[in-house]
Amino acid sequence: MRIGVLCSGGDSPGMNAAIRGAVLRGVEVHGFEMVGFMDGWRGFHDGDTVPLDRLAVRGISPLGGVMLGTSRVPPFPDGVATPEALAAVRARMTELGIDAFLLIGGNGTQTVAQMLDDAGIPVVGVPKTIDNDLGGTDYTFGFDTAVSVAAEAIDRLRTTGESHRRCMVLEVMGRDAGWIALHAGMAGGAQLILLPEFPESVEQICEWVLSVRDRGRSSLVVVAEGFRPAGEADVVTRAGLDGFGRPRLGGVAEVLAPRIEERTGIETRATVLGHVQRGGSPTAFDRVLATRTGIAAADAANDGAWGTMAGLHGDRVELVPLEEAVGALKTVPAARYEEARLSFG
Numbered sequence: 489m490r491i492g493v494l495c496s497g498g499d500s501p502g503m504n505a506a507i508r509g510a511v512l513r514g515v516e517v518h519g520f521e522m523v524g525f526m527d528g529w530r531g532f533h534d535g536d537t538v539p540l541d542r543l544a545v546r547g548i549s550p551l552g553g554v555m556l557g558t559s560r561v562p563p564f565p566d567g568v569a570t571p572e573a574l575a576a577v578r579a580r581m582t583e584l585g586i587d588a589f590l591l592i593g594g595n596g597t598q599t600v601a602q603m604l605d606d607a608g609i610p611v612v613g614v615p616k617t618i619d620n621d622l623g624g625t626d627y628t629f630g631f632d633t634a635v636s637v638a639a640e641a642i643d644r645l646r647t648t649g650e651s652h653r654r655c656m657v658l659e660v661m662g663r664d665a666g667w668i669a670l671h672a673g674m675a676g677g678a679q680l681i682l683l684p685e686f687p688e689s690v691e692q693i694c695e696w697v698l699s700v701r702d703r704g705r706s707s708l709v710v711v712a713e714g715f716r717p718a719g720e721a722d723v724v725t726r727a728g729l730d731g732f733g734r735p736r737l738g739g740v741a742e743v744l745a746p747r748i749e750e751r752t753g754i755e756t757r758a759t760v761l762g763h764v765q766r767g768g769s770p771t772a773f774d775r776v777l778a779t780r781t782g783i784a785a786a787d788a789a790n791d792g793a794w795g796t797m798a799g800l801h802g803d804r805v806e807l808v809p810l811e812e813a814v815g816a817l818k819t820v821p822a823a824r825y826e827e828a829r830l831s832f833g
């Protein structure tokens with residue numbers, strides 16, 4: 489069997505380790521031939537491929553980014569899986585000699601995987617995203633790395649914030665899910681953690697900041713990029729669209745900081761952590777999770793378990809139907825927020 493591997497969506501630390509796991513198991517154990525498509529669906533459309541064998545994946549587990557590149561180029565014209573578009577994918581697979589796909593990506597990519605599976609095209613999903621917002625898995629690789637980077641940023645902001653008696657606002661990624669903010673905030677002992685799932689009013693935020701000051705401390709506020717204050721209509725977005733035509737999130741910290749300063753009289757600074765969270769070497773946890781996920785995906789292909797994704801459940805990597813992964817965004821549940829909120833202020 490000849491399997492095509494491609495990455496789609498934002499990169500996530502651990503993608504190289506996942507490719508290595510899949511190749512070592514797929515080529516060395518199951519005897520597959522494997523090829524990688526460069527830059528996601530762009531490589532598939534253009535026939536830009538690289539052979540994936542033991543040599544190609546040597547030493548890549550500790551490396552950040554992804555050796556194949558990734559993109560938000562759509563698999564189908566206008567992103568719609570029409571019968572013609574699916575026939576074109578099948579024709580291209582035949583031209584390239586590809587029997588099946590191993591798709592490494594987040595909720596968008598696994599939605600595409602499901603479309604292919606529905607059309608009878610053999611596909612197995614490998615979940616990745618720093619946002620941890622994908623169903624069917626407890627954690628996605630990349631999340632632990634992003635949380636570690638954000639927690640270190642909190643530690644650093646805290647010393648400068650305390651020295652100047654300032655309120656420091658740190659914005660982290662996550663789109664519509666607050667997982668990075670929740671975990672980094674808890675790890676760093678933030679006084680306030682603001683999540684997209686649980687809007688809070690600016691009045692309430694400022695009350696917490698003032699109560700921290702009254703206790704003789706300086707506030708460290710972690711805000712997820714998708715947060716919007718209670719009663720306010722829109723999330724903050726940046727100019728331009730992403731590769732899939734969606735608004736780019738980001739900038740809420742820069743909007744919130746002056747409002748906190750104005751209401752509390754406490755000097756306030758904003759930091760937007762941005763892509764630093766996604767860059768660099770994966771943590772050991774992410775390398776192990778990614779490697780095991782890649783291995784499980786190769787085993788799934790060997791077993792013909794098409795239409796599944798390799799997800800983490802407790803300490804086991806198990807196959808779940810793709811619809812379980814993409815059915816609904818995995819957001820922070822109320823109980824997890826309440827746990828953190830009890831120590832705000």
Ligand SMILES: Nc1ncnc2c1ncn2[C@@H]1O[C@H](COP(=O)(O)OP(=O)(O)O)[C@@H](O)[C@H]1O
Binds near residue numbers: 731
């Ligand atoms: N509903 C959809 N229909 C068709 N294509 C989609 C759909 N969702 C995502 N895609 C394609 O998959 C790509 C990856 O999805 P995206 O959400 O950007 O990243 P991720 O897979 O990390 O969630 C998109 O850029 C787009 O080309």
Ligand SMILES: O=P(O)(O)OC[C@H]1O[C@](O)(COP(=O)(O)O)[C@@H](O)[C@@H]1O
Binds near residue numbers: 498736
């Ligand atoms: O790389 P870009 O296009 O700026 O995208 C930024 C977005 O990608 C992410 O880092 C990861 O998102 P995906 O998992 O959907 O790729 C989000 O947290 C963030 O909003």
Ligand SMILES: [Mg+2]
Binds near residue numbers: 497594595596617
């Ligand atoms: Mg996504």
